Amino acid sequence: MTAPTYDLGTLHGGLRLDANKDSATASELAVMPVPKQIVLPLEQHAGDPADPLVGIGEHVLRGQMIAAGTGALSAPVHASTSGRVVAVEPWPIARRRGEPGPCIVIESDGEDRAATGREGAIDYGALEQDELIALLLEGGIVGLGGAAFPTAQKLSQARSVPIDMLILNGVECEPWISCDDMLMRERAARVVGGAQILLSALAVEHCHIAVESDKPVALEQLADALGAAGDNRLTLKQVPTIYPSGAEDQLVQLVTNREVPTGGLPTDAGCIVQNVGTAAAVYDWVHLREPLISRVTTVTGPGVKRPMNVVTRLGTTVADLVAYTGGYTDRARILVVGGSMTGRSMSTDRVPVVKASNCILVLDEPAARGPVLPCIRCGECAEVCPIQLLPQQLLWYANADDESRLREYGLTDCIECGCCDLVCPSHIPLTSTFRFAKGRILELEDEKARAERARRRFEARRDRLGREAQARTRELKEQKARAKSLSKDAIADIVRRKRGAPEDDR
Ligand code: SF4
Ligand code: SF4
The missing domain is CATH 1.20.58 (Methane Monooxygenase Hydroxylase; Chain G, domain 1)
Structure with a gap:
């Protein structure tokens, strides 16, 4: 077992918040059966919507590419089960807070038959860097931490500047969200295997896997997986439990003590940051030949009966997912996709789970905050700002x-x-x-x-x-x-x- 190291930089500001994760991490990862209907938005990534490759009435197979990326920041979309395309139409989507966006709707045939021609793991070591990056694009892999930036594009950008460090982000510091924690607990070997593939794609020799100190089981499982891999390019780093230590620039500072310049990117500090879920998705595509068609999503909050983490097929509606976990409680008032700090409230639970859906949070009435009063220039906001901004000045x-x-x-x-x-x-x-x-x-x-x-x-x-x-x-x-x-x-x-x-x- 490789012990996590602690030689860390410092984080300015931040807050210690109530994690509210215990209820969802009390049970093992659940795997939700394929729902009757799958709704796959064409906007599941940072860039332009993907272009549909299938029409109404067509039969598709699990893992089949059904929409192609249309630009540098776009990524393909794959069918998450087999069935018939019944519509290509606007549907409420999370990216637009429940407003409609273009989607492909598939009626499952109940067989979940996989696309053929992808048997056997890929010998990624035999591929050139460009070929490996193109392969990741073909698998529809995007950052699963929330931004959904296409991984191939991020890797390509990183290759054009001198970098020497890959950081896998397993920090997951935002309250309520625990999908990465559960993934690291139960699929640590995939995270480590994905990190090795990413190192090959980047031709970089060092990877830190960063995990918060309040995730002892994940740390232990990762340490075991690293021991089994015997790859001395990878190191486990334990970081303090403080919000928002998982933000990219802050994580670079914490893990490497290098500062990302104002307006810059982690690559300006010689680093590239990838989410642990992204690494696992890379592993699934390269070794198991499964493109990005499912993800772990946390379903939690006082508004759901049985909080848990669920391996969910992309395109499953939030309504179906919550019903699978036991349904809503009578306290359910506000639906949020994401965590309590950065999530977005939704107008409907018809929105489908997409590549970026790390958490479905159902809250009750928010506590009354009191009336908004004039700024008294106390400076509290500047004390906690992790970017060292002056929020009171910005407000002005x-x-x-x-x-x-x-x-x-x-x-x-x-x-x-x-x-x-x-x-x-x-x-x-x-x-x-x-x-x-x-x-x-x-x-x-x-x-x-x-x-x-x-x-x-x-x-x-x-x-x-x-x-x-x-x-x-x-x-x-x-x-x-x-x-x-x-x-x-x-x-x-x-x-x-x-x-x-x-x-x-x-
Ligand atoms: S905006 Fe900042 S300085 Fe003004 S009252 Fe609020 S915390 Fe204090
Ligand atoms: S100013 Fe922005 S970065 Fe700073 S504490 Fe407020 S929201 Fe966070």
Whole structure:
């Protein structure tokens, strides 16, 4: 057994929160049977929606690619069971808070037959880095920590800069969420195997698997799996239980003591961070030949009868998943996809589980927070901000809609962790104010980019029309010149003829 190491950097701010994870981790991972109907959104990743490859009435097999990625940040979607496509239509999706988005609806045939032609594990060691990364894209693998950024794209970006460290994120610091904890407890060997594949894809020699100190079983299982793998490139790191130590930049700081520069990425500190669930999905695709068609999802909160972690086929509706775990309690009031700090409340439980659905949290009425009062400049919010921002200043500039000051004070670095909200004695909804202000900045950037594109198009058209006008003027002059020279010749011809000169003398 490899003992976890503790030589850690420090995290500024953060909060020790009630974990609320015991009820969901009390039982083993459950595997939900395939539901009658599967709804697969085409927007399950960071980029543009995937393009459907199947039509209504078509029969599909489990693992068959049914929609292709359409750009750098897009990823394919695979059927999560066998059956018939009954619709390609808008359906409520979590990414749009329950508003409709394009989906492929499959009626299960109850046979769950797998697509053929994928027998046997892939000898990934024999593949070039590019081939391995392309393989991961084909498997529809995206970051399962919540951002759903396509893994192949992240690996490709990391290859274009000097990095020396892969960090597997098993920190899972947000209250209520325990899917990664259960995955590490019960599928630690897959996490370790996935890390080895990712190291090959990156051609990097060091991987830290970071796990919070409040997950002793996961730490033990991972230590055993690492011992069995006997791969000295991988090390287990235990990090303190504090929210939000699992945020990427904070984790890099904690694990390596390297600082990610303001506005930068972990790659600027020589690191790439991948979620432990992503590593397990990579293993499943390369060794078991199963693309990303299921994930572990936590179902929890006072609004569900039996909190637990469930291996769920993507496309299972939240309504079906909650029914599988025993249904709602009479305290169920608010449905959140994600945790209590960064999750999004949904207007309906018809939304399907997707690649990013780490937690279904059903809460009762929120505790009254008291009236919003003016800022008393106590500085509590700055004390807890893990990014070392000045939330009270940001609030001032957000209210004044002062975009340049907001940028100057680092609003775009805010990770919307919610720590400042929790400590503010004036009950000011700081995080939602910052989220809105960031959205406004993005909109303005978008508008500027659109205006810039329009300006370039206008200038290109103007230049083209100018060139065409010049060409026409030149041509006209040449025609006139030809006409002039022709008439001189004609005159000379007439003169010769009058003089009786032979034609051949011309
Ligand atoms: S915690 Fe609230 S009251 Fe205190 S400085 Fe920050 S915004 Fe103002
Ligand atoms: S929400 Fe933003 S400003 Fe508030 S503590 Fe988190 S990172 Fe800092």
